[in-house]
Structure formats: C-alpha cells, structure tokens
Amino acid sequence: MEKKIFQKARPVFVPGMEAKPDTLAAFRCDFTVQPGKTYKLAIAAHTFYRAYINGVFLGAGPAPAPFGMLKADRYRLEGLKEGLNRLAVEVIGYVPSENNYATHETSCLIAELTEENKVICATGDAGFTCGLLIQKDCEAETLSFGRRVPLEAYHLDEAYTAWRTGAIPGAAACRETGEERIIRERGTAMPDFSIREGFRMLGIYSLRERPEEWKAQSWWESDAYIARCGGEGMKRPAYEDSLLEDTVYEGRLEEEKGTDGRCIYKLSGHEAPAALEFVMEEAETGFIGIAFSSEGPVTVDILWNDYLDGRGLLPVKADNVNRVIRLYSEGGRFAFEAMEPHFLKYIKVIFRGGKRVSLDRLYVRTYHFPDSPASGFVCSDKEMNRIYEGARRTLLTNSLAFFLDSPERERGGWAGDSYWTGRAAAMLLSDTTLERSMLTDFLAADYSVMQEGSFPACCSGGARKDPCMMYSWNLFLLLELTDYYRRTWDEEMKEAYRERVSLFLEASQAYKNSLGILENIPGSMFIDWSQSNDASHTAPICTAANGLYAFTLQRLGEMYHRADYIEEAECVRAVFRKVYDKVKGSRNDLFTMYPFLPDSMTVTEDGLTGNGAYSEAAQYYYFWTGLLSVKDAPALWKILKEEYGPCPEKYRGTAHLRVGNCGVFFGYMMRFELLARHEETALLEKEMKHLCGYMLSQDPGTFWETLSGTDSRNHGFGAYYGAILMRVFLGMEIPDRENKRVCFAPHPGSLKWAKGTMDTADGRISAFWRLGDEGIRMEMSAPEGYQIEAVIPEEYGFTRCMTVNGVQTDISGPILTGNKLSLELRRKE
Structure with a gap:
C-alpha cells in the first residue's frame, strides 16, 4: 500500500458483509473544520462508491483496477462550513462473479480525511461508522450480460437519504476486511460530473398491456444468479414494462414553473399507469436523477434508451440490457440518483398508483472523461464535419479512466478496441493519459491460464486469471504499445513491458509448426464481427492471425531493437507469400475463383493447403499487416476496392459469392486505412460518408459496433473515424515523438x-x-x-x-x- 496515498487508512466494510453479494453500505465520518485550513479526501472502494459532504454530492468512483488493486481518487474539499461537517459515503458491494467492468472480489472502503496533510479521520479508526441501506432491493433481474448485477430497484423512505446528514440506522463500528490491496493513483483526470437538464417533453400516455408474450428470463441469467436473486420471486421490472404500450392519456396534467425555472408536471385522475416521455439534445453517459412526490403509494419506473425503435417506441429491453430503474414509495417527496451509469437520449417515467403525483425534476449527472479544447478539426464539407463531431461524442462518452467498450451494456475495456481508440484520443482530445492508464492496467493483470505472459481480453474486470485467452487481442495490445511509444516516447512504459513481451513471445513458440507459423492457437480467436470468426475460418492455421503476429513482431523488433523479432516476422510472411504465389493464378471452385488467400489452412503432404474458407475481413488483414502487398497482389487489391466495402462500385460475380462479408469491427477500419495508404482518397471519402453518414443519420449520433445497429450504437473504437479525417484529409499525422x-x-x-x-x-x-x-x-x-x-x-x-x-x-x-x-x-x- 503506497503511503503517499493513504497514511493510516485501512480497508473496511460492514461487519460480516464484505463477501455477501449485492450489498449497499453506508459510511459516515463527522469532522470539525477550522477557518483557513485545507481539507482533502483520498478514497477508494470496491465495487463502487458515491460521496457527499453535508448532503451535497462530492463525487463517484473509483476507476476500475486490476485484480488485487484499488485506484484512489483525491478531492480537495471546498465550501465547508466552520465547525461540524459530515462526510457520507455509499458503497455498492456487488461481489460479482459475472461482470467485465469490475473484478470478482469482495467489498471494501478505504478513505482518509486530512487537514493540512495531517490525518483527522481514516477508515480503520473510530472516526468512521457504517451500516446497511436496506432500501435497495437486490432480488431483481440483471442489468445486462456485461454487467450481471441486479438492476436498480429501491423501496424509498425518509431514511434513504436522511443518514447523509443525520444518523445511519443501526450504525456500527466498521470492521477491517483483512485483505491487503495494492493502492494506485487514478492516473487520469477525474470525471466530468456536470448536470444536464432541459429535457424536451415528447408525450404523455396511459399505458396498457400488449397482447404479445415475451420470455421473461434473459439468456445470460444463469440458474445460480436467479437463485441468488430471489428464485421464482425475482422481480422483473423490464419484463413487465416491455408488455406495455402507449395509448391516449386519460387523466389530468397540470404544468407549472418552479422557483428555479424548472417545469413541474402534476398528474392525477389516472387509473392505468401514466407515463411522461422526454428527449435530450445530445445523448449522454451519466447517472439518471429524479425528484418526485406522491400523495399515496406509488411505483415509479424510469426507462431509458439511446434510440427509439421503428415504431417510435422506447425499447426497455434492447442490446442485452434491461433499461429500467424501479422506485417504490408509500408516498411523500423524494430525490433519487442512480448509482449505475447509463447512456441515454430518451427517457420515460412511468407512474403506477399515487393518486396525485408530481415529477419535479429530471436530470443526468455526466460521468465521463472531461472534454478538452486542446484539439479541433473543421473543413469545407459539412458531412465530414458531422463525422468528426460524431467521433468526438463517441470518444467522450466511452472514456473514463480507460477506453470503454460501450458506455451502457458492458463498460469494460477491451484490448482490440483500444488500439483504435488510443489513436483517436491522441488526436481528438490531445490526451495519452487514458491510454497509459489502460496499458498499465493490462500489464498489472495476471496471465490468462492458457499462456504465460498473456493478457486478459478485458481490462480491469473479471476473475483473477482469465480462463480463456483471446490471442489476436493480445497482439493488438502489443501493437498499441508500439504505437503509444511512438506517440509519447515513454521509455518507462516500454521498459515495464519488456519482460512481459519476452515471456509472451517465448510462450507463443509452442504454437509453431514445422513451417514456423502459428497453428492450433488456444482460446477464442477474434478477427472481425463477421464470418471470419467462425472456426472453419480460424483453424487449424489462421492466416489473418499469423499476419497480425508477424506485424506485431516487426513493430516490437523496431521498438526494442531486436533484429531476431524482425527476422522471424519476415519468415512467417514468406511462408504465406509462397502459398499466394501458387494460388493467385488458379481457380479454387466456381464461387471462390482467384485470387483470394484462404482464411484457414492445413499442412498436408502437398504443403500448406487452403481449407476453402474466405472472408473479406481476412483479406484486409493480409494487406494491413504486410503479409501481402498491393505490388505482389494487384488483382486481389483491385477486386477488394471495386467489389467490396460499404458501397461497392461493382456487384460481385459468382466467382466471389462464397467470400464472407465484412463488419466495421475491425475489417472496415483496416479497409479505410488501406485506402488512405494507397492514395484512394476519393473512394475513402465516398465510403466514409456512406457508412458514417448512415450511422449518424440515426440515433444516438455516435458510431456503432455492427452494421445493423441492433447491438451497441455507441462503441468506443468508432471514434477513430474522426482521427482518419485529421490524419488523411487534413494530412496532420500523429507526431513521432521519439524522432521529433x-x-x-x-x-x-x-x-x-x-x-x-x-x-x-x-x-x-x-x-x-x-x-x-x-x-x-x-x-x-x-x-x-x-x-x-x-x-x-x-x-x-x-x-x-x-x-x-x-x-x-x-x-x-x-x-x-x-x-x-x-x-x-x-x-x-
């Protein structure tokens, strides 16, 4: 534990509850303020915390960290009053066993208040007390398959917030957890906690049940999860709300302006559930907040999404996410803010019961990396400018203390995605701290059980040792390291990785066959969100993975000045180039005529032989990684240019029908880079406007994970489209800091x-x-x-x-x- 962060504080939790899943705990520390003194708070927790000073929001966190570690946040406490002040901290302890946004560890809080750098209150001493907040109902369906924890449901009463300035019900002394955890600095800027209000009202409805029948249980909810969360009695708010449809409002609505200028909506005379629907000007990542009142018992459901479906309805079950927060109360006035962040543009508030109810406030507290004025781009074409702004919005809403996969469904940080997002952050935000933080976390993580020296696929989430390795994403991570080094000349990071790189490459030799290429790579293989991921395309010898391996070797050889790495890369490439020289002028069969290089191959008596599997994405890998060159394979490059891509110039003939289609993740990214590399500017512009314009013409104005839009419509890697505009059309390349x-x-x-x-x-x-x-x-x-x-x-x-x-x-x-x-x-x- 680094003493420079915590001098005296030790990890604590509510006695006997640190290993119990889904526990909401309250912690209090009262302290006396003297005028003219400086007060600071250092804090870390698992799984997540939210802190208040005198009942006013201070901050939330922490940044996720690798297994066995915590990251500390620091606050300078402003606006304190002379005399008694009160620090209140909520900690949600999930003790997760299925989650890629948090490690599967027990709960704890470690916090320390200082006055002029002298500790005045620390967890582990008598200054902190704690208790349970029993208002949270954890016997509820899961939030999503990437965050397999109960969605937020609460029984609100006065005690739910009163303890922040009063007493914790059943307060007790905190107990040390006995677990030592490595404490690290956050390493990046604190999040932007701005308040976004001014929702525009879209409608008011009475709701009735639809005749459709839906399956209540989501595919990712295991029997163990259901048993842990109430079994047959588990609440399913999202399922219930998915059965409702909008009809004409049958009650009364009164609207008035509050003293603060906010619009207040008062509903009465409704027997069926009543709903108010709103839209934000721009989609945001953050915590949903609400203030409401009711004269009698009421259930309030808060639904959100980043788009409306084809019928103009807000889907409550979409992209493997149950998008609802449920609040119960016996009546009264309440203010509530979610502990889980969400990504939203549309929001619907449903009232069941309540006689007379009032929606007094609706807001989102943002939770993402702060925007930066340090970078900018504009050009003469408004469509291109719109792509740039969409890329910035994608980047900001997917950045926190590392690059997120998506801001809603998973929030984990995947290695393959971050290769592209790291480039975008350097150009669109002028920031490399997020990338450094992510690289540091990957390095600190334990090896996958499948290979010594390997890295987890997802940053700072999951079990201690990832049971399944994603070999190709290990390669992307090491490629990112070499890119990052060129951008920053960070010798410390380069040297920190040296031993791990050596271990990884040495262990990879076990997969080498008699030809010196990788075969039967264990674990999961990811090439692109397309047919290229199928086993028939990736085994026993995955051509694209070998190309990526050779490219990574080359770049590592350049960074570490290892001629042997570069020599090995050329040996791998030579094997496949020899195969291509044989097949480029021959016909394979009616539907896959020349000149494609197979996705997968097998060693036979005749040498390396293709398995008859071909995909568009794999062909891009070959050129992008240097396995093939346009000079050596001009016919293949010509076909890819003209007959493939998001808006091909020509339709494919029967000779190419068996070549699997490509996805944006990562095939089209590589295609765009290749078009730029080979001066195909007009085609690049046409395809970017077609593909990016299609996504931006629909909600939420960010870039998608897949072409269909049925998966995440905000995926961090899509920020790279903005970097392409700066690198290619403006022509300002990311600087090489090593060579200035x-x-x-x-x-x-x-x-x-x-x-x-x-x-x-x-x-x-x-x-x-x-x-x-x-x-x-x-x-x-x-x-x-x-x-x-x-x-x-x-x-x-x-x-x-x-x-x-x-x-x-x-x-x-x-x-x-x-x-x-x-x-x-x-x-x-």
Missing part, C-alpha cells in the same frame, strides 16, 4: 480547405491548407525542435512554382523543414 518529426500530407478529395490542431507533451501542432485556382497553400507549426515532413498532394505534382518559407524552390518528393512550414505552390504562367 511530424508528417503533413493533405489528401483533399473534394475538400477546398481543412484546418486543425492538437496538443502534445512538447507543444502544439497546428495545420491548415486551402486550394485555389492557382494551386495549394500549406501551413504548419510544430513544437520547437521538431521537423516537419511535407508531402504535396499527388494531384498537384504538375510543373510548378513553389515557395517554402519564403524561398522559391523546385523540390521533388517530400520536403523536410524545421518546425515552421509555409508552402505555396502555384502553376507557372
């Missing part, structure tokens, strides 16, 4: 101008270009000590009159200057 160089290579496409900026650890980079009848003008400034490598767009390679930093010149090829560039290229008259 930044590339400026605009690809205008149909654009007339573009401008953008990003901040780095060394200073700001700013770039713009614009076209005119006479030529192109390019301007860039970089930090002192950097060099700018300027590349003139290919279409402007005519006979030219060019000035660089005021000096007329005639240079062919890239132009290397200092940290200031002013380039003007004009046609000769």
Whole structure:
C-alpha cells in the first residue's frame, strides 16, 4: 500500500458483509473544520462508491483496477462550513462473479480525511461508522450480460437519504476486511460530473398491456444468479414494462414553473399507469436523477434508451440490457440518483398508483472523461464535419479512466478496441493519459491460464486469471504499445513491458509448426464481427492471425531493437507469400475463383493447403499487416476496392459469392486505412460518408459496433473515424515523438480547405491548407525542435512554382523543414 496515498487508512466494510453479494453500505465520518485550513479526501472502494459532504454530492468512483488493486481518487474539499461537517459515503458491494467492468472480489472502503496533510479521520479508526441501506432491493433481474448485477430497484423512505446528514440506522463500528490491496493513483483526470437538464417533453400516455408474450428470463441469467436473486420471486421490472404500450392519456396534467425555472408536471385522475416521455439534445453517459412526490403509494419506473425503435417506441429491453430503474414509495417527496451509469437520449417515467403525483425534476449527472479544447478539426464539407463531431461524442462518452467498450451494456475495456481508440484520443482530445492508464492496467493483470505472459481480453474486470485467452487481442495490445511509444516516447512504459513481451513471445513458440507459423492457437480467436470468426475460418492455421503476429513482431523488433523479432516476422510472411504465389493464378471452385488467400489452412503432404474458407475481413488483414502487398497482389487489391466495402462500385460475380462479408469491427477500419495508404482518397471519402453518414443519420449520433445497429450504437473504437479525417484529409499525422518529426500530407478529395490542431507533451501542432485556382497553400507549426515532413498532394505534382518559407524552390518528393512550414505552390504562367 503506497503511503503517499493513504497514511493510516485501512480497508473496511460492514461487519460480516464484505463477501455477501449485492450489498449497499453506508459510511459516515463527522469532522470539525477550522477557518483557513485545507481539507482533502483520498478514497477508494470496491465495487463502487458515491460521496457527499453535508448532503451535497462530492463525487463517484473509483476507476476500475486490476485484480488485487484499488485506484484512489483525491478531492480537495471546498465550501465547508466552520465547525461540524459530515462526510457520507455509499458503497455498492456487488461481489460479482459475472461482470467485465469490475473484478470478482469482495467489498471494501478505504478513505482518509486530512487537514493540512495531517490525518483527522481514516477508515480503520473510530472516526468512521457504517451500516446497511436496506432500501435497495437486490432480488431483481440483471442489468445486462456485461454487467450481471441486479438492476436498480429501491423501496424509498425518509431514511434513504436522511443518514447523509443525520444518523445511519443501526450504525456500527466498521470492521477491517483483512485483505491487503495494492493502492494506485487514478492516473487520469477525474470525471466530468456536470448536470444536464432541459429535457424536451415528447408525450404523455396511459399505458396498457400488449397482447404479445415475451420470455421473461434473459439468456445470460444463469440458474445460480436467479437463485441468488430471489428464485421464482425475482422481480422483473423490464419484463413487465416491455408488455406495455402507449395509448391516449386519460387523466389530468397540470404544468407549472418552479422557483428555479424548472417545469413541474402534476398528474392525477389516472387509473392505468401514466407515463411522461422526454428527449435530450445530445445523448449522454451519466447517472439518471429524479425528484418526485406522491400523495399515496406509488411505483415509479424510469426507462431509458439511446434510440427509439421503428415504431417510435422506447425499447426497455434492447442490446442485452434491461433499461429500467424501479422506485417504490408509500408516498411523500423524494430525490433519487442512480448509482449505475447509463447512456441515454430518451427517457420515460412511468407512474403506477399515487393518486396525485408530481415529477419535479429530471436530470443526468455526466460521468465521463472531461472534454478538452486542446484539439479541433473543421473543413469545407459539412458531412465530414458531422463525422468528426460524431467521433468526438463517441470518444467522450466511452472514456473514463480507460477506453470503454460501450458506455451502457458492458463498460469494460477491451484490448482490440483500444488500439483504435488510443489513436483517436491522441488526436481528438490531445490526451495519452487514458491510454497509459489502460496499458498499465493490462500489464498489472495476471496471465490468462492458457499462456504465460498473456493478457486478459478485458481490462480491469473479471476473475483473477482469465480462463480463456483471446490471442489476436493480445497482439493488438502489443501493437498499441508500439504505437503509444511512438506517440509519447515513454521509455518507462516500454521498459515495464519488456519482460512481459519476452515471456509472451517465448510462450507463443509452442504454437509453431514445422513451417514456423502459428497453428492450433488456444482460446477464442477474434478477427472481425463477421464470418471470419467462425472456426472453419480460424483453424487449424489462421492466416489473418499469423499476419497480425508477424506485424506485431516487426513493430516490437523496431521498438526494442531486436533484429531476431524482425527476422522471424519476415519468415512467417514468406511462408504465406509462397502459398499466394501458387494460388493467385488458379481457380479454387466456381464461387471462390482467384485470387483470394484462404482464411484457414492445413499442412498436408502437398504443403500448406487452403481449407476453402474466405472472408473479406481476412483479406484486409493480409494487406494491413504486410503479409501481402498491393505490388505482389494487384488483382486481389483491385477486386477488394471495386467489389467490396460499404458501397461497392461493382456487384460481385459468382466467382466471389462464397467470400464472407465484412463488419466495421475491425475489417472496415483496416479497409479505410488501406485506402488512405494507397492514395484512394476519393473512394475513402465516398465510403466514409456512406457508412458514417448512415450511422449518424440515426440515433444516438455516435458510431456503432455492427452494421445493423441492433447491438451497441455507441462503441468506443468508432471514434477513430474522426482521427482518419485529421490524419488523411487534413494530412496532420500523429507526431513521432521519439524522432521529433511530424508528417503533413493533405489528401483533399473534394475538400477546398481543412484546418486543425492538437496538443502534445512538447507543444502544439497546428495545420491548415486551402486550394485555389492557382494551386495549394500549406501551413504548419510544430513544437520547437521538431521537423516537419511535407508531402504535396499527388494531384498537384504538375510543373510548378513553389515557395517554402519564403524561398522559391523546385523540390521533388517530400520536403523536410524545421518546425515552421509555409508552402505555396502555384502553376507557372
């Protein structure tokens, strides 16, 4: 335990409850404030905490951490009153056994109050008392398959919030848990806790049951979970609400403005459940809050979603999430805020009973990484600008202390996703702290049981040792490490990974066959959300995984100056290139004619032989990883360009019908990078506008996990579309901090101008270009000590009159200057 974070505090919990699942605990510490003194709070917990000072929200957390560790948050306490002040902390202890957003460990709180750095109250001493908040009903259906914990349901009474400034019912001394946990700093900025209000009202309804019958039990709810949460008596609010449909409101509605200007909705005379529906201007990640009153017993259900379905209805069961919070009360006035964060744009509040009820306030307290003004991009095309803004919204709502898979269903941090999101954060937020935090967590995590030196697929969640390895995502993580190093020149991180990298690569040798390529890789193989993931496409020899392995070896060899890694990478590539040389001119069968390289292969007496499985995504892997080149496989590249992608120029003939379709995750990402790499700017622009525009034309204005939109409509990796705009069309590449160089290579496409900026650890980079009848003008400034490598767009390679930093010149090829560039290229008259 690092003393610089906690001097005296020790992990505690309610006596005897630290191992009991789904426990909501209350902790109190009263302290005296002297004028002119500085007071601070350091706090960590498992699973999650929420803190108040004198009944006013202070913060929530902590950031998830690897098994056996906790991350501490620090608060400087402002607005304290002289004399007695009260700290109140709620801790939800899930003790999860099925969850990828939290480790499967027991509950605890560790907190310490200091006055001028002197400890005045700490868990483990008599200053803290604790008790149980029995109002939370944990015998309820699960929140989602990624967060397999009871959805939030409460029996509200005065005691639910009164203890924050009064006494905890049945208060007792806290008991130390006896578990030592490594305590680390959060490592990133604290979340943005802004309040979002001003919901626009969409409708008021009476609800009636629909005739459809739905299956109550979700596929991810195990028998053990159901038994733990009430068995046959388990409450199912989401199931009940999914049976309701909107009809004309039959009661009375009164609307009035409160003294604070908020609209108050008063409902009465309704016998059927009554509902009010609202929409936010932009979708947000955060905690839903409500204030309401009732003259009699009432059940209040809060439903949310980030989109409305094809009938204009708010789906309460969607994307494997039960999207409802249930509140019971016997009447009175209550204020409530959820402990679980959600991603929403639409919200519906349902009242059952209550005689006269009043909705006095509705809000969302945001819970994501703070926005940054340090980066920006704008161009002459409004569609492209909309893609950039959608990417920023995707990034912000999926960032906390690491990059989230999705802000609602799972909230875990997956290695494959973060490869793309890390790049986006560097450009769209000018931030590398989130990526560093995530890389640190992966390194601190235990190996998968399948391979020494391996990494879990999901960051800071699950069991101590991941039972199933995702080998391809281990490779993506190591690729991200090499990208991160180029962006940051973080020698400490590079050296911290050195031993783990060596162990991982050494253990990988066990999968090498007689040809020196990987075969029968254990665990789960992920190539793309498509047919390419099927076993027939990935075993026994997965061609795409071998290409990714070789690419990773090459990049690690460059970073660690290991010639043997680079040599091994070329040996792996040579095996598959030899196979392709044999098959590129032959016919396989009627529906998979040349020149595709098979997804999976087998070693036979005739050598390495394809298994007849082909996918679009795998073909992109081959080019993206360097297994094949456009020079060596021009026919394949031509077919991929013209007959595949989100909006192909040509329809496929029968010769390609058996080639499986691609997904956005990650096949189209690689395709877009390849189009940029090979100067296919017009096609890249067309496809981005088609694909991204389709997603953005529908709710919630963020980028999706799959093409259908039936899965997560906000997936963090989609933020990379914004980085593509900056890297390709603006032409401002992510700087190489190790070599102090930044590339400026605009690809205008149909654009007339573009401008953008990003901040780095060394200073700001700013770039713009614009076209005119006479030529192109390019301007860039970089930090002192950097060099700018300027590349003139290919279409402007005519006979030219060019000035660089005021000096007329005639240079062919890239132009290397200092940290200031002013380039003007004009046609000769």
